[in-house]
Ligand SMILES: Nc1ncnc2c1ncn2[C@@H]1O[C@H](COP(=O)(O)O)[C@@H](OP(=O)(O)O)[C@H]1O
């Protein structure tokens with residue numbers, strides 16, 4: 001079980017051949033839809049145009065694309081200056097706030113229905129303290145530069161405007177109404193290392209995730225289904241999107257036409273994904289499960305794992321936080337719908353669906369498992385056996 005990174009060259013496997021919305025999965029099981037550009041793909045797109053959340057989806061894609069642009073500029077600065085080796089967290093803080101402001105700006109400009117509610121990590125408290133003037137100025141400049149460089153809006157934020165835009169993210173979510181759920185930079189550690197991260201945005205409607213988008217600026221556009229999570233494809237920057245009942249798509253972050261995401265139908269010996277960081281997921285537990293499934297792990301940061309799984313780069317994503325950790329909804333909302341709308345399943349270690357209606361945290365049993373429908377029963381059993389064995393071993397100590 002070798003740790004892996006997602007940036008080394010590697011011969012790519014054949015591109016996924018099938019694409020379909022999950023609602024049509026059963027009907028199409030024996031007749032996979034063809035590759036991009038085919039007439040049948042157009043038929044799938046026509047169906048997607050009946051999307052009840054079409055305006056929200058377009059806004060969400062625009063929002064994360066703009067935020068990803070800001071984050072990418074900061075990451076390049078970090079990597080070039082070697083700041084991460086000095087454990088200086090301030091650039092990532094600037095990018096986190098900047099990403100949140102841009103997402104809330106775009107959503108407010110583009111979506112007019114109902115009250116605006118955003119569940120996100122940051123609020124303005126720290127930035128209002130004495131000594132935070134410099135960082136506030138940096139955020140204001142960075143946000144205004146990104147808006148003007150991209151020609152997105154004819155708007156310029158004042159510092160007070162920045163503070164109040166950040167406080168748009170204070171919502172607590174919950175079971176009723178609509179709430180946007182944002183992870184401004186998911187995979188902060190990968191971001192600092194110059195590796196994978198994602199800007200992840202989802203919409204909850206009456207407690208259910210109905211839409212999700214994942215901007216993964218460093219994820220190769222071709223498959224990373226190999227042991228070190230890399231791809232020989234030159235193009236990087238993937239944007240995954242999904243709406244409930246309408247399937248999932250992946251497109252290039254720089255604006256190439258969308259294609260539908262492949263349903264997850266890889267064989268048992270396909271690679272599986274887990275966190276790069278062992279502090280975020282117990283690698284010893286996944287290792288014992290991998291022995292049963294003969295699958296080597298591909299360790300990458302962030303919800304890019306969900307995106308890669310959805311397009312068939314691997315067959316399994318396992319995540320087992322250490323005892324006492326409470327998973328936050330923004331770490332799973334967007335990624336999980338991208339997988340389920342690609343024909344996959346996402347559950348906790350007891351086999352229950354993830355419940356996003358309980359506020360800012362998920363009420364989870366032990367961990368998160370994502371895979372295809374064929375593999376889920378045997379995988380769930382392997383997971384439960386491994387957890388039992390680990391608990392028994394711990395009780396003997
Ligand atoms: N001890 C822990 N156990 C599990 N997850 C953790 C954790 N500490 C942080 N995380 C979460 O793991 C996320 C990254 O996931 P991954 O390991 O898949 O890259 C982090 O998102 P942020 O980077 O947005 O803070 C954070 O929310």
Ligand SMILES: [Mg+2]
Pocket residue numbers: 183185186187330331
């Ligand atoms: Mg996160």
